[in-house]
Every structure is written in structure tokens, then in C-alpha cells.
Amino acid sequence: MKSIIQNIPGKTVLLMGNEAIARGALEAGVKVCAAYPGNPSSEIIGTLAQVADEMGLHVEWSVNEKVALEVAAAASFAGLRGLCAMKQNGLNVASDFLLNLNLTGCRGGLVLVVADDPAGVSSSNEEDSRIFAKLGDLPLLEPAHFQEAKEMTTFAFEISEQLGLPVLIRSVTRVSHARGNVCLDELPQSSHRPGFETNRPLTAFPALPHHKILHEKFNRAKQIVEASPFNIYRGPEKPELMVFTCGSGWMYSLEAVISLNAQDRVGILKLGTTWPLPENLVTQHLRQADRILFLEEVDPFLENNVKEIYAQNCLTLGLKAFFGKTSGHVPDIGELHPENVLRAIQSIMNISYEPRPSDYAARAREAAAELIPDRALGFCAGCPHRSTYWAIKVALALDGRDGIVLGDIGCYSLGIGPSGFGQMKTLHAMGSGTGLACGFGQLNHFGLNQPVIAVCGDSTFYHAAMPALANAHYNGANFLLLLLDNSATAMTGFQPHPGTGETATGKEAPVIDLKAICEVFGARVEVVDPFDVEATVKTLLNLLQDEKGVRVLILKRECALLSAKHQRRLFRVEVDQKRCLGETCGCNRLCTRLFKCPGLMWDKSAGKARIDEAICTGCGVCAEICPASAIRKEKI
């Protein structure tokens, strides 16, 4: 049985932070769960989807985060408990609904988990989602470890119902994606029948009375958080330095204080309820020390809010020295980690400590270099995006008008780097490539003579590009939209979407046909297989010449990782060593120097290319681009 649905109270299991959140929701009796996938949040709904049938849940991958929040909210409106999860960018999409939902309030418990990606490791941006809690006067919880991730989720449902407000949980990568021990509680048996009280409509209009009600709810939240067990203090009564922290900062602070052997000198106040803050608890701990350090990931959210409380009470609290992102003691971008936390405490406390020899990092890098292949961030072997960008590169060069490729969110965002031959020139939000193309596509009236191309993945298309395509046709924008249809939300882990014919729980679903949609939106639509590079180049050139309104080229080829799961290799590929021109005039290592599929290796001693059979997926595209026909593909 999956550990997430074991009904053995008191049992300790190893769970990923996101699984712990999912378990917390199950223990709270959640019924409806919806999300749009996005790292580091994807496993929350992914995990629940796997147990949906057994647990009697509705779990769905919605087309975007706003719809996902609306789906979960509807459950709440009908008296059930609803869970919605997303990454930080997703909250921007959902925020329009959220900032009306705060005014209408909700009924059944409604929890919105936002997993932030500090440092933007798998995101287009770095963003602190917590500001939305402040913006919407909504309660915000931040788990610091796995047990708390589970317990906070259950607690969030409870206070959501108490207050009649959606509650936000903010996770971060190192909480969501790390694993730890979680002690299970009971799974409830509930069979509450949903119903919407039609005599109690939910509307934010008129805004003023609803805004007043929201403030009343918020004041009640302030009282609740004062007594929260998620806010704990560890340290001496009168520490020399008081650390205010939350989320991942808790573990790092503990480790740093122990490493510096400063347990008697440094106190740590870990806050789990970061909005609203427990004002009395905060004031009380500000009083205990003259030096205050803030440790948190991304923005100085806790830092500034505590400072607000301090400003309000400064006459009684007296002078304090504050350290954190504002003072420069803590980096104001990127993730926290034990070392930068340790350095911050060390420099404030003037403690000398060398955790490891100063040249350790350099030596570790050196040692690793021998073991790790020199491979840049790029597309997988056999990825259709590589051949798509290759074709774009060739077509734009031949076209000769310096075409602009407007990018979008997905694996193909790598098109901005060497793996996509640097073809992509803009990268913003979901669907923004097509939206920007709507604008660029009007600039020919002012003399812009560069062709305009937008790239967009299939999942991204359903998420946010469809309105832009409607806009394009309606307003007569002139551009070429490339739909990179790899039949997957590949970047986030192959979640199904409206084009895949499958739901989150593995049930059959109608396929929303990309070509048909684009045709309905008035576009001329062509379909090619990007593995046929020359045909793709030809079609691209043809579509670039035809400058009448919006044209769509669907580049249809399944994601190589997905194909590997259910399909044998297409070709056996090998390099004829006699024909390979290597570095000589006529080739100069086109395949390993520029095309750079990881399935190709450069044999330095022989001066020839080789196939890495362990990695090659047998797509055969390299055989097509080899100028000497030295790479041969044989149908399997």
C-alpha cells in the first residue's frame, strides 16, 4: 500500500515534503484537488492523483492555475474541503481570482499551497509569493520541516473554515523536495454531501462592506496565530543575537548555531505563521535581544513585517540593531544554505570558524570534473526540440531578415541557450511568446521588417496562449506560431493535459485537437515532424514568406523520454569511421560541436564522432545533418 494512504496512526514513514502536504490534506478530509504542474509543487497533486480512486477524491490537472484555484474553490463553496497547488509563477496567474476570493470568503476549508523556487532553479523567475498573502489579507503558513508540512496543512484547513478564508501555505524547494520522517495521524471517514446555499450568494461586489468583513476576519486570524504551536523559540532567555526565521531557515539556523557552538548566545524564533504575524510573540522576543537577524528565502518579507511591528512599539522596545537582507548580511537573491547562514551569524557575533579548508570547494570541483561528463544544460538525447531549433536556425538564416523568435515556458525555454542554438530571444510568462507576437506582429505598420515567430509548447498553449491566438486573428497580427507539440507537460514530469487523451487519474479523456483549435481561430495551419529537418526548414521558409496574418506550424513529435517508455528505438545509428570527416574542412565536427545531441561523442584520439549507445534514442536526426553521410541509421 502506498505509504501516503496507510491508516496507521503513530506510524513513522519517510515522505517527501510535497507528499507530507498531500498526506496532511488527506488527514484533513480533502475531497477536491486541482493544480497546474510546476516545480517544485508538482508532486502534491501528482501524489494525490495516484490515490484519488482509493480515497474517493476528485483530482485534476487543470489547464492553468487560475482554473485550478477556481475548481478547488468551488468545492469549498459547496461545503467540501479543497486543495490547490502551484508554483510561484502560478500564483500570478491565479491572483485575479484570489484577490476577489478573499473578499467573498469561502465555506469548506480551502488551502492554496504555493511552492516557491528560490534561485529559480527550475523557473523562469525568482519570486516570493508571500506578498500575495499580505496583499489579500490572507493567512499564511510556512512549514520548516516534513512533519510540520503535514500538520500545517491539516491546521490550514481548520483555520480556513474557522475564518471563512482561503489559507496559503508557502513551501520552498528544500522543503517540498527533500524527504524526512513523518508521523502519521488518522485518516478520517467522512461522506459530507456537497451543496451550495443559493440564498447566500458569493460576490465581492459591493467591495467596501466585503473589504470590511475581510479585515474583521483578518483580526480574528491575528488572535489565532498568537497561540499557534508552529511558532517556537529555542535559545537562552536573553540571547546576544535573536534570529527570526521561517521555513527552510529553521534547519539552517539550528545547524549554524550548533556548528558555532553558540547555543548559549544565540536564540532562534521560528515562525510558522508568517502572515499575520503573532504581534505579541514577536514584540516579546524583540525585547529579549538588542541584535536581531532575519533568515528567510527570497524577499525580506518576515524582516520588513517584523520591522513594522518594531516601529509601532519602538518607544517601549528601545534601540535595536537589525541584520538581514537589508543590511547585506544575508544574500538578497538565491537560496539560503547552512554556509551563508553560518557566515551571517559569524560576522555579526565575531566568531571565527572555518568549517572546512579554504580550498575545499576548488578541490571538490576538480575531483568532480574527472567524474562528471562535460555536458552543458541542454535537451535530452533525441529531443524533438533540438531538431526544431536546428530547423529554425537554418530557416531564419536562409530567410535573411533577422527573424525574431519569442519564447515561452517549457523544456523548449532552453532555446535561449546553446542547446537551442541561441534562437530564442525573449522568455517571460506562460503564453507570453504568443502575446508578444501579437504586438510585434503589428509593428510592420511602423516599418519593422523582421519576421516574427512565437514558440509555444502544447501544454502552454492550453494554459495561456489560446487567448493570445484569438487576439492575433481578431486584431490581424502578422506572425508565425510554432506549436512544439511533444504530447506532454514534459518539463514538470509528464503530467497529462487536454491534448493527451488522459486525465490526472489515468482515465480516458477527450483530446482537444491543437490543429482544430488553431483553424477555428482563423490561422493557416501546417503540421510537420521536426525529425524531418529538411521538410521542416522548407515549411518554415514557406510560412515565413506568407505574411498574411497568423500562421501556425505544429511540430508534432512525442517527447523522447515518453517515447522511450512505450516504443522501441526507431533506428540503430552508427558512425562510419571511414567516412567521418571529423575536424577537417567539410565538417569541423558539426555533430558534436554544434548539434550536440548527448547521444553523440567526440573520440578525441581517433578524431572521429561516435554514438554513445547507452544514451542514443535512435531518432536518426544526426544522420540527416551529417555532411559526409557518415552517420548511418538503420530501421530496427
Add this chain to the structure above:
Amino acid sequence: MFSRQIEIGGKVSKGLKALEEKVFNENFCAVCGACLSLCPYLRSWKGRVVKLDDCTLEEGRCFAYCPRTEMELDEVHRGIFGKNYEEIEVGPVRKILMARAKDPIFHQKAQTGGVVSALIDFAFQEKMIEAGVLTPRNGDLLPQGQIVKNRKEILRCAGSSYVSGPTLEAFNRGPWKGEERIGIVGLPCQVLAMARMKISKLDKKTPIDRVVLVIGLFCTWALDYKPFMSLLHERVGGHSIKKLNITPPPERILEVTAGNKLYRIPVDDLRSFIRPSCRVCLDMTAELADISVGTVEGKEGWNTVIIRTAVGEDLLKRAQREGIVETRLLPEDHLRHLKQASLLKKRRALEAIDGKGGIEKAYVRLSTDLIQRILSESKGIKT
């Protein structure tokens, strides 16, 4: 004599990077096709040669074969004729005649006398060659190289569109069986590129050593494909263009046969489309060919033929004997006029090169003595 090459990062570069800087960026590409189909980095598209990616090699065939990269003209001539470049008027000459094809089939599409098509066809009959590399134009007048094997294909290549095309791309690309003897018809830039291929010391990987016959075409200039096509389409509307011909001076009108009408466009309207590459070209008569063929001004239906090599002389003799072509002496006036026109092109090229930063920076190197001779002998020639 001194040598000038671009220095990149302290190293002498005679590769694609240098070709890009010296030729493509300066708009000196003649679109001859010599650099194409040799590697994956260069491709032609609608009358342009396009660089797709950077190549890091310091020396490459693209640079070595290009008719617009640094070269010693003496060295090229020594490689082809065994002697330095001396004959400044129309290049090395064994005989200058006028000629025309006898079989009317060669006149139908021919620009003038049909001699080029007839000679290539005859070279096939005589088993002198087994393949020809010629230049047909597709429906949109874009010239492309093609390997031809028979009369039907040869005839498709007759006529001119005043646009240069990457003929040598087809030569480089093949496919070749590996034994066939090859004849090529090319513009002066293409003939020069062939000569450079022949004398290059780089590993060739092309069948240049099996080229047994080079027929050169006279050329004053070629037009940039894209703007020329837009002008043509603007003037003739949607009609498909059947033939282009420029009438001799002083009239100088481009006659366009399209639909069932003849459109007349003053050549002066086309001058801005002349490729910059042609403005620095010293060669009107394809001086490195076996035989060069052009028009005879004022003699409709006749070609001027310059025989330069024993191969060329032998072919023409046999063609005459077999009744393929008929020849006459080129009247003295016409000969003088031909030489003047050729010298005038050289003079203009030298002036253009001078305006581009001085003769010492030119792609082609000539001795001071030769430059002086060209300038003094071309003095007073009227256009």
C-alpha cells in the same frame, strides 16, 4: 609581392570567418557557388550565399576557392596557362572568331548564336565529356547549377537572366560516379573559382581534376536577384517571363518577353541592382576558360569566340569540321570594340577597388606595372 591575410587572435585566418569578414560582410560575394556543398556551414537561398554557423578552421576550401578572396593573379595564370598574367586586354588568346551554331535547335532559346549549347552538345557526342555542369533557371528565373547528361537538359540551360547563380554548387555536390569527364559553362567569376580550385593545395574532395572543358561566358555584370525580380514583377505584372535580352549600345534596353508581350526597361533602371561584387571584377571575357563566348554587338545571331587553350582550339576545329558551328573572322572594328569594353571593365574595377580602400587592399593582386598598363591603355575609352 606581399601577402595580406586577416589576422584573428594572432593567427592567420584563411577560413570561413575570414570569408565572412572579407567577402560576405563587404557584399563582395559573387554567388558563384564555389564555396557551397563543401561543408554544412554555407547554403544558397534566393540568390544569396548564407552562412549558417561559425566554422573554427583556420584554413578552408571556401576561402581558397572564392574568386573574391586574396589571390595572386600571376599564380593563378601560371597554374592554368603556365605563364604570368600578361595579356591585359582580353586575357590569353590563341584565336578570336565569330561563330554560330548550325542546327536551328540551338538558336531557339539561345541568347545569340547558340555556340555554347552546340559545343557542349558536341563535346558529349565526341565523348570528350560525360557530364556537363550548366545553369538552368527555374520558373522564377533563379539560376541554379545542374549536372546535365543530354541535349534536352543542355537546351534547358540556354539563355541568360542577367542574374548570377551558384552553378559550382552543383559541381561540388554531385553526385559523381567518380570516373566521368566533366565540362563546365561558367561566368568569369565561376571560371576564376574553378581555376583556384584546380591550383589549390588543399585536399580537394571534388572532381576538379576531371574537368576537361571550361567554357566561359562574357559578362559585364550580374544583378542582385531579389530587387531585380521585384522590379520585373512590378513591370510585367503576373506574366511568366520567357526571355530577357539587353540590346546593344547606345540603346541599352532590357527586353522582357512575358505573356505575349515585349516589355522594354532601360538598363539605367537596373544599375542600382548590379552586384557590388561585379563592380570590382576585372574580367569581362572569362580569361581562364578554354573557350570564352559572348555576343557580337550589331551582329544578331552570332557569337564572339575567344579560343585560349589547345583543348578549346581542338574542340572548335572539330566542331567546325563536323558542321556543328560555322565561323568567320571577327571584323577589326568589333575586335577593337571588344578589347576596349574589356579594358573599360578592368579600369572601372580598379577605380571601384581604389574607392574601397586602395588597390593595395584589393582581393586580387596585380603588379604595379600591369595596373599602369591597364590604366593607360583604357584611357579615353568611351562607354
